[in-house]
Amino acid sequence: MRELRAEHLTKRFGKTTALDDVTLSFEYGKIHALLGRNGAGKTTLLGVASNRLIPTSGQALVDGEPVTDNPRALAKVFCTGDVRMIPPSMCVDDLVGHMGRFHEGFDAKRALRLAKMFELDVKAKTGALSTGYRSICQLVMALSLDVDYLLLDEPVLGLDAAHRDLFYRLLMEDYLERGRAVVVATHLIEEVATLVERVAIIDEGRLLMEASADELRTSGYSVSGRAEDVRAYCEGLEVLGIDELGSLAMAYVQGEPVRERLTDRLDVAPMSLQKLFVELTGKGE
Template sequence: MEIKISEITKKFGKKQILNGVSLTIEPNRIYGLLGRNGAGKSTLLNIITDRIFANDGTVTIDGVSTHEHDELLGKIYLMSEVNLYQKRVRLQELFKASKIMYGGFDETYAKHLCEAFELNPKLRFGQLSTGYRTIFKLIIALCLPVDYVFLDEPILGLDANHRELFYKELLDTYSSHPRTFVISTHMIEEIANMIEHVFVLENGKILVDDDVDHMLSQAYVITGPGETVDQYTEGLNIIGTESLGNLKGNYVFGSLNDDREIPDTVQISRMDLQKLFIHLTSGGGTGK
């Protein structure tokens, strides 16, 4: 049971937000959906969960379109920045309402999470701070019996301790009860090792659709004296460059030409996901 997104196109007025986005989301994996502000991440998530409609393209689960298909949409949950809850309602009532809507809710786990995050379920939604609103929405997302959980900026307003706790709980519930999580966030460093596969969205198109390990295995930083570095990296896919006097670092994405000898003065090292993302999306290179 996989979600297949094919050739999704979305325009708001004359502005093209998504331009032929296709990707497949498999069961029981953790994905990262990365992109700069305005890349179209939230729009894509809203289309996948049928909150807004695409101009073109389809979202299907096992070949069946999810559009207005309540049963299939019941397997998907999107936690987003939008607050859909009435301010005067108590959290415990909102838990109950979610249970009715989705036909289930892990109350034991919700209780555990409320205690871990020190959230009193007797409070009303309107009484919560930004951080605690996020926590409340996360609890709902983790306790619903859905197969696909989409988290759009799930750590908005969370302090370092709460973020740490959230990552632990996410991996814990994922291990004990595997399902798919798609995390869209700007905090790339913090989730880099939790995600197995990454989608990078840039200007409404998919720039990268790859396993994190594989993606990083093709990312290199070549440092050394400027001329030597340029000579060695000539013809390679250079996505960024840094220099300090005559010391130069070229960021390369793609295979190195292994036949060539590496000059003594040149050093080859690796980069992390965040660095790679920054260089890929800063308009400096051709991407791939």
């Protein structure tokens, strides 16, 4: 199977274990979400997968080949963080030229077209861009590359609602036309929830779960109503968490709703990915 695979990856920075024996695959041809709270290890995982960081142990493989010091495997991968290494005095249009020289198959015309769509000033120095436009600059470059594995680290950091919308639309178009693997590392779960097919959640360097977005959504549900009714309903069930507000409560329960326990005083709804994530990682965003 074509995939970008992390195999027993561990990465330590001094006493900090950023990744702890993570085994995980990003299948070719799918959009993946890599979810995790601040400091969970997302950037580190993408860094090792793109050979920007050397793992303490384990390895990252692209279509079965290790990425470490392997130009052929690495040519198939691009991680947006790589653009951060560009000198700040370089203008956006020089960066377009630079990308063309260093990445085979880079589509400079597309990059300039995307820059225009995002209203990115191509004469601006990359170091002088605002946070949002810095993200846009990275996305413009990434979406103009002809790589099989595109790793987007917090792609919408600082983007306003209209630009986020444009990005998600372009990502979908790219996916439909190109069919590559895209990994979106983010905290904005609900925004990517409808786009992604697979979801991996990491917490404190460990893989908590990996499943299809549909599997995750149907792995639990919420039940709400008067607190005493909700508590009675939940007895003996696998409850991820309960939010109480005054006399009302909403519980997040794993598995299928128990029909016999449901009354017209209780409402059942599908679990949101955001809520599942918050309950699984134990602490709210």
